[in-house]
Amino acid sequence: MKHKVLIRRCDRYDPGLIAGIIAEGMQELGAVPRGRVLCKPNVVLAHPELFPHAFTRAEFLEGALRAAKAVGQDLEELAVGERCGITVPTRFCFSQAGYPAVLKRQGVKAHYFDECPQVPVALGHAERLRGEMYLPRPVMDCDFLINLPKFKAHPWTRMTLSLKNFIGLQDDRHRLLDHNTFLEQKIVDLNQVVAPGFIAIDGIIAGQKMMLTPDPFDLGAIVMGTNSCAVDTVGCHMVNLDPSQVLHLKMASRRGLGPMSLEEIELGGDFPLDQVQAKTRDFQFCLERVDDYFAGGNLTCTVGAFPEEHSADYCWGGCPGALQEAVHILRSYYPDVDQRMGKVRYVVGRVEGPLKLAPGEKVFFAGACTCWQGEIDGQPVKIESDYPLYRQRQAREAPSNDLMLKTCQAMANCLKSRGRRWLHAGGCTMSVADHVHYLSYLAGVGNPNFDRRTLLPVTMAYWQMRGRRAWSRLSA
Ligand code: SF4
Structure with missing residues (x-):
């Protein structure tokens, strides 16, 4: 059976329009959120002026939440969870991304993974890096995970789409472990223990070259599927990239996590692949020493x-x-x-x-x-x-970051x-x-870590994070 991937046109960040497209995608793919549903966006870093294109936009998140409510059945919880990057508190990035207003409007809970208990998970497959890895409790407890990556090039792994977005599942202590020459294997291990029920990539404005400070690219697309390898394979072709150039995708496919060939994928949607490819002829990567x-x-x-x-x-x-x-x-x-x-x-x-x-x-x-x-x-x-x-x-002795x-x-x-x-x-x-x-x-x-534009809100978010983390340990 072929995995189906949809490329839908979407030219603006309109939550109503996005909700309709994602709801149709869920229905066409037979993806029905149930039970405890967790949305995982990419909020590696966010700020409206300094890092405007690094993250899954709030309008996109809102559209996905509305779609999950419309299509979902027997929902027990609908939540949004993430651990942003470079040791900055996730609370800060959520606020800069404009998420709190969306969460409030939609009545949805936030799980800041840097504040949650981390649970050891055993890995059994032969190619694993380690016998265990740590994941936040809400990820292990959810029944249906909706992956909401940002469509971006990446200076270390060439692209960041669905598979790579799972790096944001881990807290700092465990995230930087193997974040070196083993990064590609680590990404695959994460995908071996967690599988999304539905994926929708924010490719309305995609990112070129860098992952924290990408140059915007008007792609005008939402990519949807239920298998990460299939979705990432299509994502690569959308920017005229051979999927075998993305090592974690190649490894994941070899481990049997999904296809890496268009012949094994059924393409759907209203944005034909050749038209996307014509549009992205000048899409820029940055994989340079x-x-x-x-x-x-x-x-x-x-x-x-x-x-x-x-x-x-x-x-x-x-x-x-x-x-x-x-x-x-x-x-x-x-x-x-x-x-x-x-x-x-x-x-x-x-x-x-x-x-x-x-x-x-x-x-x-x-x-x-x-x-x-x-x-x-x-x-x-x-x-x-x-x-x-x-x-x-x-993994259990990983130092604090x-x-x-x-x-x-x-x-x-x-x-x-x-x-x-x-x-x-x-x-x-x-x-x-x-x-x-x-x-x-x-x-x-100047040191941006001490820049007046971000120092105070980052520091406040840090102490909130420490307080919440202590509370979650005490009440565990
Ligand atoms: S450059 Fe050296 S120290 Fe730095 S991540 Fe790579 S192996 Fe580790």
Whole structure:
């Protein structure tokens, strides 16, 4: 039996129009939400001016909620759950995305996954990364999961559609574990333990190149289906991309989670694939190594070798990609940052030989796997790797990636490095937020983590999150 995927035209963020399209999609696909229904949008980061195209829009969420109510039967609960990215409290991103008004209007509960109990889930399949992974309680308790991704290119995995959206199921402690050269496998593991009952991708305005700061692309489409591999395969073809170029899709399909060929998919809807492809001929991706991407500017990169055998030449899911996102965040906050920043060399991986630094150029040794030995300003410098091979790390022992703790650690590390022009920041993976801290310090530019436009609401959301998390532990 072929999996059916629908591409529907939708040219504006009108909740009524979107609700009608999604309700028709649910009916055509035979997807009837029942029992405890959980909607999982992509709210990796949100702000109306700084990050306007990174997230599933509030109007789209509202349309999906209305459709779920119209088509659903025996609904016990209708909720929205997410863990946004880069250690920022989900409450902050929900509020910036305009979600609270939608939740209130629709009488729907929010599950902030960073505030929920995390439940261990056993994995049994042969290709798994680990024997267990952690997921928030509301995900494990729901009867019907509606996946609501944003249609975006991605600088680490080429695309983020349905399969990749499940990275936002995990809290920070577990999310950054294996968010390195194992990212693609991790995505597949998440999809092995959780399956959506229905998927609707917000492709009305799609995102190009970056995932936190994408360039908008007027795609005018909603993509719907019930199988993540089938939906992602169609999503790739919509932007003229061979699905086998998306590694997690290839791995998921090989594991039997769904098809990766159009021959195994029945296409429907009112937006023919060839018309979509004609429209997206100039859709832009950004899967570039940082040493190429930043060549010629004040920030340059020296990339060495990486410790895991399957990916010794580059770490696609980890620190280098976080640097790219960090630079784009700096540009979002301070558009002239490229002109104002001092020279910085980013060094990652096992690097040998002299760095040939320019006068005054600062050095940022990034990540646990980075090692180098040589002289800077006539002084011997030895950076040693403390990278733990992934099998030596346990999910239940994953370190905290708490926002305040990480900020304090980064500030202390910066203070420690005063008087010299280099610093080493460890961790695997080093988060985007950490990259922002260190890069802004070394480059001598403002730090968006302390920017007045977001500092107060992020801090308030953080303390609310800590309070709610403590309450949920006490009442568990
Ligand atoms: S520490 Fe090394 S292996 Fe780990 S995410 Fe960073 S670059 Fe990748």
